[in-house]
Amino acid sequence: MNKQEILDRYIEFYKTSLHQNQRALSLVKKEGVYERFIFDNFLLAYSDGSIIDLMSENEELTKQGEKIGLVKNNKDVFVNYLLIPVLDTNKNIINIAGFNLYHQSKNKLTFLNNEGIFNEVFLRNQKEIIFTQNPIQALNLIQNDYHNTTFMIPGDNKYLKFIIDNNIRKAVFTFEGNSRLFYELTKNGISTKRILIDFEKLRNGSGKEYIEELFSKESSEEFSLDTVKEIEHGFLFQLPHLSYRVIGNFSDNSMNLKVNIKAFTQDEVFVDYIDLYKNSSRQSFIYNVMERFNIRDQIQLEEDMHQIIDIIEKHREKKAKDNKITKPELTEYQKDTGLRLLKNPNLVDEIDNDISKLGYVRERKNKILLYLVMTSRLMDNPLHSVIISRSSAGKSQLANIIEDLCPPEDLVSISDLSAQAFYYFGENDLTHKLVVIGERAGSESSEYPIRELISKKSICKAIPVKDKATGQIKTERITVHGPISYIETTAQTEEINQENLSRYFVLGMDESEEQTRFIHESQKRYAKLEGYLESLSLSKIIEKHIFAQRLLRKIHVFIPFVDKLKFPSSQLKTRRDHQKFLRLIMAIGFLHQYQRKVKKVKLGNNKELEYIECTLEDYKIAYELLKDGILDNTLDDIPRTSKELLILIKNYLKEKSDKDNIQIDKIIFTRKEIREYTSWTFVQIRNNFRVLRDYEYIIELEKKKGPAHLYKLTSGYADKTINSYILSPEEL
Numbered sequence: 220m221n222k223q224e225i226l227d228r229y230i231e232f233y234k235t236s237l238h239q240n241q242r243a244l245s246l247v248k249k250e251g252v253y254e255r256f257i258f259d260n261f262l263l264a265y266s267d268g269s270i271i272d273l274m275s276e277n278e279e280l281t282k283q284g285e286k287i288g289l290v291k292n293n294k295d296v297f298v299n300y301l302l303i304p305v306l307d308t309n310k311n312i313i314n315i316a317g318f319n320l321y322h323q324s325k326n327k328l329t330f331l332n333n334e335g336i337f338n339e340v341f342l343r344n345q346k347e348i349i350f351t352q353n354p355i356q357a358l359n360l361i362q363n364d365y366h367n368t369t370f371m372i373p374g375d376n377k378y379l380k381f382i383i384d385n386n387i388r389k390a391v392f393t394f395e396g397n398s399r400l401f402y403e404l405t406k407n408g409i410s411t412k413r414i415l416i417d418f419e420k421l422r423n424g425s426g427k428e429y430i431e432e433l434f435s436k437e438s439s440e441e442f443s444l445d446t447v448k449e450i451e452h453g454f455l456f457q458l459p460h461l462s463y464r465v466i467g468n469f470s471d472n473s474m475n476l477k478v479n480i481k482a483f484t485q486d487e488v489f490v491d492y493i494d495l496y497k498n499s500s501r502q503s504f505i506y507n508v509m510e511r512f513n514i515r516d517q518i519q520l521e522e523d524m525h526q527i528i529d530i531i532e533k534h535r536e537k538k539a540k541d542n543k544i545t546k547p548e549l550t551e552y553q554k555d556t557g558l559r560l561l562k563n564p565n566l567v568d569e570i571d572n573d574i575s576k577l578g579y580v581r582e583r584k585n586k587i588l589l590y591l592v593m594t595s596r597l598m599d600n601p602l603h604s605v606i607i608s609r610s611s612a613g614k615s616q617l618a619n620i621i622e623d624l625c626p627p628e629d630l631v632s633i634s635d636l637s638a639q640a641f642y643y644f645g646e647n648d649l650t651h652k653l654v655v656i657g658e659r660a661g662s663e664s665s666e667y668p669i670r671e672l673i674s675k676k677s678i679c680k681a682i683p684v685k686d687k688a689t690g691q692i693k694t695e696r697i698t699v700h701g702p703i704s705y706i707e708t709t710a711q712t713e714e715i716n717q718e719n720l721s722r723y724f725v726l727g728m729d730e731s732e733e734q735t736r737f738i739h740e741s742q743k744r745y746a747k748l749e750g751y752l753e754s755l756s757l758s759k760i761i762e763k764h765i766f767a768q769r770l771l772r773k774i775h776v777f778i779p780f781v782d783k784l785k786f787p788s789s790q791l792k793t794r795r796d797h798q799k800f801l802r803l804i805m806a807i808g809f810l811h812q813y814q815r816k817v818k819k820v821k822l823g824n825n826k827e828l829e830y831i832e833c834t835l836e837d838y839k840i841a842y843e844l845l846k847d848g849i850l851d852n853t854l855d856d857i858p859r860t861s862k863e864l865l866i867l868i869k870n871y872l873k874e875k876s877d878k879d880n881i882q883i884d885k886i887i888f889t890r891k892e893i894r895e896y897t898s899w900t901f902v903q904i905r906n907n908f909r910v911l912r913d914y915e916y917i918i919e920l921e922k923k924k925g926p927a928h929l930y931k932l933t934s935g936y937a938d939k940t941i942n943s944y945i946l947s948p949e950e951l
Contacts, residue, residue, distance in 0.1 A: 220280065222287055226312040229289060230304050232273075233264035237301075240265055241578060241745050241754060242619060246320035247301060250355045251422030254362050261303060261358065266317070267615070268298035275902050288331050294710075297329070299615060299657060303354040305335035305372065308343075314372065318354050321622070323632035325640070328353050333373045336381055341366055347389040348382065356393065359421045363430055375400040382409060391434075401451060413451070447530055453478070454530060458523050461512065469531055469538075476531065482508050495528050546628045549769055557766030561813040567840055573760045576753070577620050579613065580741045581734060584844050585726050588803075589621045592704050592724070595806040596629060596653045597773055601704035602799070602806055603673055608728035608860065613738070614708040615657055617728075621706065624764040625653050631703075633657075641668040642680040644699050651773075655706045669705065673722050676701035724799065727860055732898075774812060775830035776805040780838070785946050800945075804841045808833035839948040861910040864899070868917070871896045872932060887920065889927045 220228075237243055237258075243265040247253075257263065271294060274281050284290035289297070300317030307313050315331040337357065342348055345367040351357045357370040378400060382390060389410040392401060404411050420429045448455040453466035467478035476495040481488060489511045493500040505520045514520065549557070563569050567587055574586045588604065595601040606614040622632055631654045633640075641649075649672065671678045680697045707723070744750040778784075778801065786797045808815065808831060815831040822828055871893060872883045894904045908930070911917045920929040 220283065222283070223311055225280070225283055225287060225289070226304075226315070229270065230262055230264050230302060230312060230315070232270050233266050233302055234262060236267050236269065237263060237265035239742060240267060242616065243267075243301070243320065245754075245757075249422070250320065250359075251418070251426070252355060252358045252362065257358055257362055264302040264304075266295055266297040266300055266302055268295045271295050272900075272902060296331075300329065301354075303337070303358075305337050306339070307335060308340055310340075316354050316370070316372070321619075321632055322627075323622075323630055325633055330372060335372065336377065337369045337372065338366075339369075339381075342369060342381075342387075343385050346387060347391065348387050349391045349393065350378075352394040356416075356418050359418055359426070360393075360430070363421065363426050365430065375403065379403050395451060449534075454527070454534075456523070456527060456530075458526065461508070461514075461523070463523070463527060465527055465531070467531075469534055476528065480504065480527075482512070484512065487512055495524065495531070546626070546769065549766060553762075553766045554770065556763050557768075557770045558813065560763055560767040561770060561811075564814070566811060566814075570764075573764065574617075574620055574624075576760060577623070577757055578741065578745075579617050579620055580737045582613075582617070582728065585617060585728070587840075588724060588726065588844055589617060589706060590624070591803065591806045591810065592706055593621050593625050593653050594768065594771065594810050595802070596625075596651050596702075596704035597771055598776070598802075598806065598809055599702060600802050600805075601702050602724065602802055603705040603722055604724040604726055605707045605709065606726045606728065607709055614728055618655055618657060618706055618708050622653075622655055623761050624768070626765050626768050629653055629768070630655070639680075641665065641672065641678060641699060642697050646698055647700055649703050650700050652703050653706070654703045657708050670722070672699075672701045672703050673705060676703075722795065722799075724803075727862075771809070771812065774809070774817070775828060776808045776812075776833060777830055778804055778808075778833045780833075780835070780951065783946070783951060787945075800841070800845070803844070804833050804837055807837040807840050811837065835948060835951065838951060842945070842948055845945075860903070861907045861914075864893075864897070864904075864907045865911055865916055867897050868893055868911075868932065884932050887929050887931055889929060891927070 237247075247263070247265075252258075252263075271290070274284055274290065275293065281290060281293070289295065297315065297317040299319065299321075301320055303316040303318065304312045305314035305316060314333075314335040316337070317329045317331075319327050319329075336342065337354070338361070347367055349360060349365055349368040351360065351368060351370045354370050357368045360368040381387075382404065387409070389412070390404050392411070392413045393416045395413075395415070401411055401413075414433060416430070416433065420426060447457075450464070451466075453464065453469070456463040456465065461482045461484060464481040464483070465478050466480075467476070475497070477492070478495055479490070479492055481490045483489070489508055491504050491507065493504050495501060501521075501524050505517060505524070508514065508520060509517065560566065560569060570590050571583050571586055574590070575581075579586060585606070589606075592602040592604045606618065608614045622630055629652055631649065631652050633654070633656045654672075668678045677698060677700045679699075681694050682697060683692050683694060705723075745754060781801065784801075786800060788797075812831055815834070817829055817831055819827045819829055868888075869883070872886050872888065875881070875886055875888075876883045890904050890908055893899075893908075894901065897904075899907075908917070908928075912919055912930075916933055917930045918933055920931060
């Protein structure tokens with residue numbers, strides 16, 4: 220199979236995935252893309268990562284996928300991205316743009332390569348071309364009848380050549396940036412214009428009138444205020460003595476303010492690169508300007524510098540304010556809606572049913588536990604969880620639903636993470652936030668700051684910086700405070716540092732055939748009219764939970780019967796597990812705070828401590844969540860699917876033992892035997908055998924000859940569960 224065939228099949232496979240994924244379709248429509256012709260003409264698709272399971276059965280196909288760039292480390296590089304193919308004039312796929320639909324994601328846009336020009340066939344016959352910053356913006360404009368639109372793919376030279384070769388006379392940029400291409404086009408006689416578009420208005424349904432009015436304005440290249448104009452990457456100042464063009468990275472709130480600054484009149488120009496925050500740098504620039512322009516008013520020039528600094532600082536503050544999500548005030552209706560949920564005696568059942576309506580069926584324990592992890596972000600000692608399962612099992616979908624139910628101002632959702640990223644959040648940007656990291660392959664270097672945020676509730680980094688006044692190097696401390704609640708999804712246990720793993724509740728997904736049938740039935744429902752009509756009300760469910768979460772207030776929670784509780788103590792690691800057990804009970808009480816009496820105790824200095832107490836009902840919920848699996852997984856650090864396979868292996872060996880009258884631990888078996896007995900796939904058997912072998916539940920025997928891998932069950936394996944150690948609600 221050649222490269223083109225692989226790309227064609229890849230997109231065709233995920234086109235189906237997009238139309239079957241109600242959540243992905245909903246997010247695309249939220250971005251304002253809904254016309255059928257857009258989906259069909261531009262071959263839109265959505266990667267859920269499931270193609271890897273098919274490719275893994277063909278080693279040669281996997282190698283080709285890696286060579287093309289679709290696969291890296293046995294993972295789909297575009298997982299969780301909307302896919303927009305880039306075609307050549309023969310309609311062959313030569314590139315793929317991936318756009319992350321989740322607003323909190325850091326890595327919004329990625330490409331297979333730097334080849335191609337989106338919408339090239341149509342653009343060749345146009346006199347004007349419109350550039351957008353990303354694919355969604357381009358599709359929005361095309362949907363509003365501006366078909367001569369493309370989005371930027373890295374590599375300016377190809378656009379310059381394309382525009383010149385096809386005699387395109389005008390280029391319109393709808394965003395700030397690409398100053399080099401803007402300049403090169405102007406230099407080559409191409410009319411260039413900048414029209415800054417509020418794409419939010421396109422998504423709100425009034426796009427056509429807004430766009431027509433905006434494009435008809437002659438003065439839309441810049442927005443100005445008398446003597447100050449905002450231009451490409453900077454500002455143009457028209458001050459009493461001189462005009463200045465100042466270019467720099469003003470979105471970065473760093474400790475310096477380095478700029479390219481040009482002072483000019485109609486006759487003279489002086490250009491320099493200075494740090495506006497450094498006095499010696501400013502003074503040197505002023506002296507040079509006085510000499511070049513024969514100006515003697517040093518005080519006025521110093522005032523010019525101060526005015527330039529002031530404008531830039533206000534610009535930075537505005538950007539920071541615009542980017543910060545604040546908690547809105549709730550209306551009386553919103554308060555009533557949230558309180559009805561929080562005061563429901565069957566609150567946990569309602570949460571379970573609501574998440575099912577949002578598309579995640581069964582798996583009650585996982586749903587409730589992750590909801591509690593999300594809720595615990597407001598507590599002083601939050602909960603944390605990792606979901607471990609194979610691709611397509613549904614872990615990302617469950618995590619995404621929990622994200623939807625969390626207020627946006629309390630959510631930090633990350634799809635790609637560098638080692639130092641956490642250190643550059645604002646000091647309190649992560650305080651009492653839910654942090655979600657999906658499929659974190661490639662971000663393993665971030666394990667230490669994650670562990671510190673979970674354990675110490677803050678991270679600190681010392682960096683060398685230059686003092687603005689003296690120019691001397693000194694050490695500055697960057698501190699980021701928690702606490703955070705944390706959710707992570709992964710396909711492999713070995714991707715997670717074991718020190719981190721001991722701090723999480725370890726969840727596995729139900730990968731059984733029965734669960735798959737239930738999922739299929741749920742998917743079929745949304746293909747019917749009644750399912751579609753039901754989906755129209757899903758936003759009300761999400762809003763209800765967001766309103767309820769905003770009503771929860773920080774309050775102390777205590778367990779009055781804590782001295783009666785029992786917990787296993789044979790292993791050192793149960794010191795942490797016992798703490799997680801207590802925190803879970805307290806998180807359940809915290810969620811039910813509107814159903815608990817608020818008590819007060821007097822402290823010194825005429826202060827009072829408000830608190831609520833957990834009830835036996837809270838303990839019962841915690842017990843039901845932990846029994847039969849979840850805390851066993853946490854204690855053993857072994858994935859749920861591996862445990863299920865171990866049980867099936869035992870069943871197989873017992874049947875064989877009864878039939879052949881041989882001791883179970885003497886029977887030698889192969890992966891093929893277990894595969895045929897269980898009907899599990901080759902990949903499932905191979906991966907879970909590796910885990911069971913590493914945890915010494917099975918032993919791989921040395922081969923004397925032949926290709927088969929031979930195994931035996933380890934003697935003296937333990938069958939005890941957590942139920943053997945902790946009290947049932949009735950016993951308590």
